[in-house]
Amino acid sequence: MSKVKKIVTLKRISEECGVSTTTVSRVLSGQATQYRIKKETEKIVKKMAKKLNYVPNQLARGLRLKRSFSIGLVLPDIANPFFATIAKNISIEAHKLGYSLLLSDSQDDTKIEINSINYMKNRVVDGFIVCPVGQQFDHFLNFFDQGEKMVIVDRYFPDLNCPSIISDNYKGVIEGIDYFIENGHSRIGFIQGELNNSVNDERIQGYKEALNKHNIPLNDSLIIGDSFGERNGYISTKLLLHRSPRVTAIFASSNLISLGALRAISEEGLKIPDDISLISFDDQPYSDLLNPPMTTIIQQKEEIGKLAFKLLMDQINTKEIIKTQVIVMPTKLIKRKSVKRINEY
Amino acid sequence: MSKVKKIVTLKRISEECGVSTTTVSRVLSGQATQYRIKKETEKIVKKMAKKLNYVPNQLARGLRLKRSFSIGLVLPDIANPFFATIAKNISIEAHKLGYSLLLSDSQDDTKIEINSINYMKNRVVDGFIVCPVGQQFDHFLNFFDQGEKMVIVDRYFPDLNCPSIISDNYKGVIEGIDYFIENGHSRIGFIQGELNNSVNDERIQGYKEALNKHNIPLNDSLIIGDSFGERNGYISTKLLLHRSPRVTAIFASSNLISLGALRAISEEGLKIPDDISLISFDDQPYSDLLNPPMTTIIQQKEEIGKLAFKLLMDQINTKEIIKTQVIVMPTKLIKRKSVKRINEY
DNA sequence: TCAATTTGCACAAACGTTTACAAAAAATAA
DNA sequence: TTATTTTTTGTAAACGTTTGTGCAAATTGA
Numbered sequence: 235m236s237k238v239k240k241i242v243t244l245k246r247i248s249e250e251c252g253v254s255t256t257t258v259s260r261v262l263s264g265q266a267t268q269y270r271i272k273k274e275t276e277k278i279v280k281k282m283a284k285k286l287n288y289v290p291n292q293l294a295r296g297l298r299l300k301r302s303f304s305i306g307l308v309l310p311d312i313a314n315p316f317f318a319t320i321a322k323n324i325s326i327e328a329h330k331l332g333y334s335l336l337l338s339d340s341q342d343d344t345k346i347e348i349n350s351i352n353y354m355k356n357r358v359v360d361g362f363i364v365c366p367v368g369q370q371f372d373h374f375l376n377f378f379d380q381g382e383k384m385v386i387v388d389r390y391f392p393d394l395n396c397p398s399i400i401s402d403n404y405k406g407v408i409e410g411i412d413y414f415i416e417n418g419h420s421r422i423g424f425i426q427g428e429l430n431n432s433v434n435d436e437r438i439q440g441y442k443e444a445l446n447k448h449n450i451p452l453n454d455s456l457i458i459g460d461s462f463g464e465r466n467g468y469i470s471t472k473l474l475l476h477r478s479p480r481v482t483a484i485f486a487s488s489n490l491i492s493l494g495a496l497r498a499i500s501e502e503g504l505k506i507p508d509d510i511s512l513i514s515f516d517d518q519p520y521s522d523l524l525n526p527p528m529t530t531i532i533q534q535k536e537e538i539g540k541l542a543f544k545l546l547m548d549q550i551n552t553k554e555i556i557k558t559q560v561i562v563m564p565t566k567l568i569k570r571k572s573v574k575r576i577n578e579y
Numbered sequence: 580m581s582k583v584k585k586i587v588t589l590k591r592i593s594e595e596c597g598v599s600t601t602t603v604s605r606v607l608s609g610q611a612t613q614y615r616i617k618k619e620t621e622k623i624v625k626k627m628a629k630k631l632n633y634v635p636n637q638l639a640r641g642l643r644l645k646r647s648f649s650i651g652l653v654l655p656d657i658a659n660p661f662f663a664t665i666a667k668n669i670s671i672e673a674h675k676l677g678y679s680l681l682l683s684d685s686q687d688d689t690k691i692e693i694n695s696i697n698y699m700k701n702r703v704v705d706g707f708i709v710c711p712v713g714q715q716f717d718h719f720l721n722f723f724d725q726g727e728k729m730v731i732v733d734r735y736f737p738d739l740n741c742p743s744i745i746s747d748n749y750k751g752v753i754e755g756i757d758y759f760i761e762n763g764h765s766r767i768g769f770i771q772g773e774l775n776n777s778v779n780d781e782r783i784q785g786y787k788e789a790l791n792k793h794n795i796p797l798n799d800s801l802i803i804g805d806s807f808g809e810r811n812g813y814i815s816t817k818l819l820l821h822r823s824p825r826v827t828a829i830f831a832s833s834n835l836i837s838l839g840a841l842r843a844i845s846e847e848g849l850k851i852p853d854d855i856s857l858i859s860f861d862d863q864p865y866s867d868l869l870n871p872p873m874t875t876i877i878q879q880k881e882e883i884g885k886l887a888f889k890l891l892m893d894q895i896n897t898k899e900i901i902k903t904q905v906i907v908m909p910t911k912l913i914k915r916k917s918v919k920r921i922n923e924y
Numbered sequence: 925t926c927a928a929t930t931t932g933c934a935c936a937a938a939c940g941t942t943t944a945c946a947a948a949a950a951a952t953a954a
Numbered sequence: 955t956t957a958t959t960t961t962t963t964g965t966a967a968a969c970g971t972t973t974g975t976g977c978a979a980a981t982t983g984a
Contacts, residue, residue, distance in 0.1 A: 240725070240726075241940085243939095243940055243941085244940065244941070244942095245940075253963075253964085254963065254964045254965080255940085255941080255942095255964095256942085256943080256963075256964060256965080257962090257963060257964075259941070259942060259943085260942090260943090260963095263941095263942080269962085269963085270960090270961055270962060270963090271962070271963080272961085272962060272963090275962080275963085289697060289700055289701045290701055290940085290941075291642070291701065291703060291939085291940050291941070292701045292702045292703070292941095293638050293641045293642045293647060293702065293703050293939085293940075293941090294642050294939070294940035294941040294942090294969085295940080295941050295942080296638045296941090296969090297636070297638045297639050297642055297939090297940080297941070297968095297969045297970065297971090298940080298941045298942050298943090298968070298969050299941080299942070299969085300969070302638060304681075304702070307682075311667070312657070312663050312666050312667045312670065313660060313663045313664045313666075313667045315658060315660060315663070318657050318658045318660070318663045319658045321657050321658075321682070321684075322656070322657045322658045322684050325657065325682060325683060325684040326684060326686065329683060329684075329691065329694070329695065329698075332698070334681055334683075334698055334699065334702060335681065335682050335683065336649075336679055336680065336681055336682075337652075337666070337670060337680050337681075337682040338670060338674060338679075338680065339666075339667050339670040339671060339674075341671065346674065349674070350674065352634060353674075353677070353679055354679065355634055356634045356635055356636065356637045357637045357638065357649070357679060358636060358637070358638050380585070381585070464864070493864055493865060493868065496865075496868045497867075497868060500868065518865075519809070519838055520838060520841075520863075520865045520869070522842075523838065523841045523842060523845065523869060524865070524868060524869060524870065525869065525870025525871075526870075586970090588969095588970055588971090589970065589971070589972095590970075598933075598934085599933065599934045599935080600934090600970085600971080600972095601933075601934060601935080601936095601972080601973080602932085602933060602934075604970095604971070604972060604973085605933095605972090605973090608971095608972080614932085614933085615930085615931055615932060615933085616932070616933075617931085617932060617933090620932080620933085635970085635971075636969085636970050636971070637971095638969085638970075638971090639939085639969070639970030639971040639972090640970080640971050640972080641939090641971090642938095642939045642940065642941090642969090642970080642971070643938070643939050643970080643971045643972050643973090644939085644971080644972070645939070
């Protein structure tokens with residue numbers, strides 16, 4: 235017995251009920267009253283639809299309506315809890331409104347990012363939410379001009395006229411570095427992520443400003459690293475720890491970087507916070523379970539996800555062009571036990 | 580200036596080139612040689628397509644072909660690294676073959692799961708990969724009989740004739756409990772997940788078998804809990820810790836459970852492994868960074884994801900019905916520092 | 925030169941919806 | 955009775971593809 239996918243269509247229902255597909259369509263899309271379908275007819279059609287377990291074909295629907303009630307989400311790494319949380323909240327919101335979510339993991343590769351977006355464009359998604367891999371944005375430019383709806387998350391391109399949502403990287407880092415300084419630290423290593431991208435730039439600015447505020451001379455060699463990944467965290471930490479005089483504190487500018495840092499510090503046989511203090515950007519469920527519980531800058535991931543979806547819907551549901559906006563989400567310093575109070579001044 | 584999404588169609592290209600849409604379609608779908616299109620014509624068409632930046636409308640294509648080159652993925656919580664990793668690998672494989680991935684987070688709610696699947700069905704996905712929420716599977720039954728292609732991950736329903744992939748929960752737990760016993764433990768608490776589901780059942784069976792093997796009498800009251808979530812881990816651990824005599828070891832049957840357990844243990848002011856030993860099912864990137872590094876049962880998440888996709892493709896690409904198979908992926912015990920050697924016998 | 929073959933391409937239908945337009949049937953008015 | 959209005963439903967085109975079929979034009983063979 236070979237299973238055959240037998241689709242129930244409007245036509246099928248219309249035949250069973252002895253009415254036209256038009257009528258069926260109108261009934262089933264809730265336009266019965268508007269088009270003055272007889273109550274009797276409406277009931278019959280609905281009953282048959284239920285009986286046959288009818289589900290509308292969104293492909294056909296999308297083709298006709300020129301919209302698909304689905305959106306695309308492209309992000310660098312869904313296994314990174316930061317992005318996963320954002321994705322989760324987008325999925326939840328989308329589901330509420332009956333939207334489907336097309337997901338693509340760009341694997342930190344701009345080529346795949348571009349590719350994914352093109353695939354999705356083919357699928358006539360109604361809009362995009364993108365967490366861009368890096369600093370490249372030419373592919374968005376062109377794209378955006380073609381009238382595609384889009385929201386950029388966790389990155390900001392001043393030259394791109396597109397609504398964006400980012401955390402307050404600048405203030406977030408300042409708060410962290412301030413806290414280091416308040417605790418007597420002045421030799422503070424900063425492990426940065428991807429070079430030349432807005433997020434990284436803002437965080438570095440924060441670092442510099444915090445030092446400046448407290449009249450601590452900037453030592454460029456203490457800013458190190460080139461990626462938001464764990465490997466960079468590991469390597470950069472190793473390097474920082476072998477500087478002499480050694481840094482007394484390290485600011486890890488991502489959750490993955492701090493993971494690598496933790497590994498390196500542990501390998502070097504050093505103890506946090508006695509031998510080295512650590513603060514990480516982006517709080518994680520395990521942050522307070524580490525030894526010692528790690529001081530982190532918390533980001534409003536859930537809200538970022540929800541907001542991104544909302545911003546996209548706003549674009550989709552308006553005819554007029556929405557004034558481009560950049561939403562900056564506040565961060566918060568969670569003080570735990572990974573920063574030691576020292577007397578070095 | 581209002582942006583208008585101007586779509587480039589086959590028709591448009593055909594007009595520009597002075598040929599029929601048929602020809603354009605054939606050229607662009609790589610059937611030029613097969614249909615003996617003149618090299619010259621082919622070149623012109625391709626050039627124009629590129630010039631106009633043509634992307635085929637997959638909605639129209641899907642409608643005509645009755646397949647969409649997209650698959651649906653439904654899972655209980657994309658923010659859980661276990662599922663996120665599976666999702667990532669599915670996304671990667673799908674992308675390689677030009678498939679799109681529809682994602683839905685069912686939020687551990689069977690109603691949403693069912694709903695999501697229906698949405699996706701409307702979208703004519705070519706198949707499904709589902710990590711079911713719980714023990715309910717009626718909705719799959721019906722569904723599967725209609726000829727939908729599907730793969731079940733991380734759960735197994737003996738009564739459902741559907742290819743499935745699970746970790747070797749039974750052996751995995753046995754290995755863990757064995758290790759506890761080898762280290763002198765005999766009062767071992769087991770924090771279980773969702774009741775009455777295959778994964779949980781298998782893990783409990785493993786627990787019982789391991790004890791039995793070593794002639795340790797089973798104490799049912801040491802099996803506790805009702806969900807794979809963190810909250811249950813926390814509560815159950817609290818309860819276990821207040822038993823007297825106290826358990827010397829706890830087996831947490833999920834990554835989230837162990838997170839909760841860690842929190843509870845820390846709150847109680849107890850030290851791992853001195854006061855209590857702990858093993859967790861499912862390794863995480865931070866597992867070895869905890870204090871102490873946590874002994875875990877590692878699951879082949881990447882392979883599970885890749886395999887799930889492959890299994891689905893096998894179904895999609897064959898006419899014959901594939902013999903239902905359950906693939907059991909081996910697990911491995913990673914011994915770290917969360918189990919204490921005690922002399923209690 | 926003419927038939928047979930090959931080459932190159934187009935026509936038209938189909939996929940399952942939605943919707944502008946309009947028509948038939950019923951009810952009401954005159 | 956006939957004209958008018960209201961109620962209820964239907965016809966057909968369109969969305970952008972793919973593809974079975976068929977038909978010219980060009981080429982070849984005799």
